[in-house]
Amino acid sequence: xxxxxxALLVVAGLAAMLLPLVIGFTFHEDTPALGAEYxxxxxxxxxxxxxxxxxxxxxxxxxxxxxxxxLFAATAGVGFVITRRRRTPEFAVREGRSVGAHAGIxxxxxxxxxxxGPSEILRTASRFLAPVLFLFGAxxxxxxxxTPGGGxxxxxxIASAVVLGIFGAPDRQLAHGTMTTIESLSGASYVVLGIxxxxxxxxxxxxxxxxxxxxxxxxxxxxxxxxxxxxxxxxGTELAGVVDRLRSxxxx
Amino acid sequence: MQLIPAxxxxxxxxxxxxxxxxxxxxxxxxxxxxxxxxxHVMIVALGYVTGGVAPILDGEAPVGAxxxxxxxxxxxxxxxxxxxxxxxxxxxxVVRLARTKGTLEVSEYKEMKW
Numbered sequence: 459x460x461x462x463x464x465a466l467l468v469v470a471g472l473a474a475m476l477l478p479l480v481i482g483f484t485f486h487e488d489t490p491a492l493g494a495e496y497x498x499x500x501x502x503x504x505x506x507x508x509x510x511x512x513x514x515x516x517x518x519x520x521x522x523x524x525x526x527x528x529l530f531a532a533t534a535g536v537g538f539v540i541t542r543r544r545r546t547p548e549f550a551v552r553e554g555r556s557v558g559a560h561a562g563i564x565x566x567x568x569x570x571x572x573x574x575g576p577s578e579i580l581r582t583a584s585r586f587l588a589p590v591l592f593l594f595g596a597x598x599x600x601x602x603x604x605t606p607g608g609g610x611x612x613x614x615x616i617a618s619a620v621v622l623g624i625f626g627a628p629d630r631q632l633a634h635g636t637m638t639t640i641e642s643l644s645g646a647s648y649v650v651l652g653i654x655x656x657x658x659x660x661x662x663x664x665x666x667x668x669x670x671x672x673x674x675x676x677x678x679x680x681x682x683x684x685x686x687x688x689x690x691x692x693x694g695t696e697l698a699g700v701v702d703r704l705r706s707x708x709x710x
Numbered sequence: 711m712q713l714i715p716a717x718x719x720x721x722x723x724x725x726x727x728x729x730x731x732x733x734x735x736x737x738x739x740x741x742x743x744x745x746x747x748x749x750h751v752m753i754v755a756l757g758y759v760t761g762g763v764a765p766i767l768d769g770e771a772p773v774g775a776x777x778x779x780x781x782x783x784x785x786x787x788x789x790x791x792x793x794x795x796x797x798x799x800x801x802x803x804v805v806r807l808a809r810t811k812g813t814l815e816v817s818e819y820k821e822m823k824w
Binding site: 476482488490500533 | 711712715716719722723726727730731752755757758759760762764765766767768776777778779780781783784785787788789790791792794795796798799801802803805806
């Protein structure tokens with residue numbers, strides 16, 4: 459009861475802090491100066507139709523690199539917590555399973571644990587939908603500078619395609635080596651593209667070292683589509699890896 | 711006073727209440743997720759311009775309509791993915807703890823009390 463009272467006090471304090479913000483809240487009547495500047499420059503300087511993408515990739519590109527780093531750290535944390543457990547034999551013994559079966563054929567183990575496995579509908583639908591989702595995810599991040607979308611959204615769509623594939627075929631293992639390679643390569647090329655901007659253009663992550671192209675075309679806005687595609691691939695493989703690691707935790 | 715930031719603040723308060731009062735670790739993670747969503751709603755509301763349209767210059771926007779501020783939208787866009795990754799990390803800890811001790815009750819984990 460005392461705990462509840464303390465919680466109530468803390469929440470009431472939080473609400474009291476938020477109250478002035480909510481009461482005095484008014485929407486802007488006109489675009490704030492910084493945002494208006496970004497919108498104007500994303501058209502004239504970069505040739506990117508989507509101003510949000512211009513902000514994410516270029517004007518706040520360093521922040522985005524930081525966000526991708528946080529994402530990587532969180533994913534590495536998930537992997538660290540889980541693989542450490544899988545490699546420790548005594549846990550498997552404690553759960554009444556021999557170390558040999560633990561290290562051996564994981565696929566049969568998984569299907570017996572999952573009960574009867576996925577239904578015909580789920581298997582067929584995932585086989586049909588997963589490639590379409592991959593394509594759609596790629597479309598979203600390649601067109602990030604033209605339409606609402608970009609690397610983060612497209613990456614999440616790609617990760618959801620992988621999750622659907624996992625649901626449809628729980629026995630199949632993802633190619634971890636390939637995934638890690640793709641992830642590292644895309645992460646490294648993000649930084650390399652940033653440094654290219656530093657060398658060939660005005661500064662780190664400046665995409666204008668490639669021609670701006672004709673406004674609204676797919677191959678326009680300098681290196682923005684390339685940078686955002688790299689981010690999309692990285693986010694997609696990383697999130698798919700998280701789900702896959704959580705699944706392998708479930709298996710043993 | 712506007713409805714959308716009020717909803718955001720309400721979500722933050724609900725999530726904080728859930729995190730503080732729930733003893734089940736999974737529910738505490740859900741509380742965090744609700745706070746996260748409330749913060750996103752609030753930041754997006756900060757960037758809204760009355761009668762504004764999405765800042766995409768593809769010629770589809772009505773003439774004369776102001777664009778909304780792209781900066782908060784860009785921040786929330788990345789924050790959503792970060793929130794997802796952090797939630798996954800927290801859930802991993804929960805799974806690991808539950809496997810070790812066999813319970814989701816946070817009060818059972820007395821080693822973490824001071």
